[in-house]
Amino acid sequence: MTTIPGFRTHRIPVAEGVALHVAVGGTGRPIVLLHGFPQTHLMWRYVAADLAADHTVICPDLRGYGASDKPDHGYDKRTMAADIVAVAGELGHDEFALAGHDRGALVAFRAGLDHPDKITHLTCLDVVPTLDMWDVMHGTAAAVGFHLYLMAQPPGLPERLIAASPDVFFGHFLDAWTRDPGAIPPDVRAHYLDACRHAVPSIVRDFRASSTIDVEHDTQDKGDNQLRMPVTVLQQDWGLGGEELWRAWAPKLDHRTVTCGHFMAEEDPKLIADVLRA
Template identity: 70%
Template sequence: MSMRINGFDYRRVPGVNGVCLNVAVGGSGPPIALLHGFPQTHLMWRHVATDLAVDHTVICPDLRGYGASDKPADDYAKRTMAADIVAVARELGHSAFALAGHDRGALVGFRAGLDHPDVITHLMCLDVLPTLDMWDVLHGTTAAVGFHLYLMAQPPGLAETMIAASADTFFGHFLSQWANDDRAIPADVRAAYLDACREAVPSIVADYRASATTDVAHDREDLAAGNRLAMPVSVIQQDWGAALGFDAAALWGAWSRDLRHRTTSAGHFMAEESPAEVTAAIRELLTAGTE
């Protein structure tokens, strides 16, 4: 993908197991990593990142399997993807950092917070539920909203073939249906997202398949062990709880010792639709624990 965040430097940085990530880095000051969601790349943070870079070192990687990062055939457990981000930050000279993630990136951030509590100082998750809770709340006809989750959870072969046969239609569906404001993702950015996804169908499917297998097992282990997110946590999401009949704040509260939960009128792509709101919330979170 040729589009870049203005003023940021780009480099390839090693994660784990020989995988290198495409990483945009800008600004100076306390470090924060911003992790993108589906079906996007690091470019989704372009507004928030430039604002935060005024007084922070901002690290925006393409997750493994996405964008211009390496796309191994397997190992898309969020545990591995979280270890990638910790390794990237360490390579850039940061032993601890704040993290904000959207969608898939939020699930990576959630796992990073559980696995690396001494590294992640603050955690923000945009428009997701923890994996176990996500599967539990989808039932009956309401589960239709998550059809892609079930499709990509199937054994290797089926989803990859179906999606690759009409990749632009598949990924474009989400870019259109999940946005409240069509202007938030202009035509050139949309084209860049579609180009990136078209080239990454197997790895994107592998990422989602892991959320129905390995990630579930890891979360169950943490739940049974009583592990919780120890750092200050902020969650912003659409009011899916009211729509689908669950208490999102309570679900998140079971995983976090220090939670700030709010809903937004923005659509799923809130960092692009309402960047000022998201940036303000990040800055508010970063003051937690410093009073």
């Protein structure tokens, strides 16, 4: 399986020389779903099929991931958010709801800050904003995020280390972050690993941006620019004060703690579809 059954796929230009691979299904009010790491748009297969009963559901592969283009630039979340606004515009939607998981949630967060006239509702799954993430991940609690520090290193070292054994590296997160191993069946796991294997440099660039320019952008906005739309955040209980961190950015916040694992759209798709539809 490489795309969501029943969905149409498109290549949509978003910038000069850059196009995204996008799956689209259903009719009705539009919602865009952004995948996380180490995945592609296929992570939304159950949720997207549910929502397509009464929504136009748009599922891109992010810049640098899956079947989308992998340029050597443009991995700051501001540019990646502009990609998503461009996709929606090309499909005829001036306004849309937006949900993101993991890396996709960071893109969604930036889209909400930069394009408040476009995003009607925002949902972020199992992240905290980039600036806050670096503040709270320290001491032994930072061990779970070792990959953040690895991919923050200057170009060369992380790419070579990861490319030496990509299936072990990316497969580690699919195993360690899943409470229900059956949520990611073998064919889907194989798809994720194959997609990541061919995207090591661009994935590293995405993460490296979160230790550099993304921090600069968040720092510029902190305290002055807030999310104006209704925001829902679903998180595992990390013990890191997620609700307080999010409330500083989102006055209209609905924060919920979930018991499923990190890959919640695959482990508890009914919960996620119900939350998004509500």
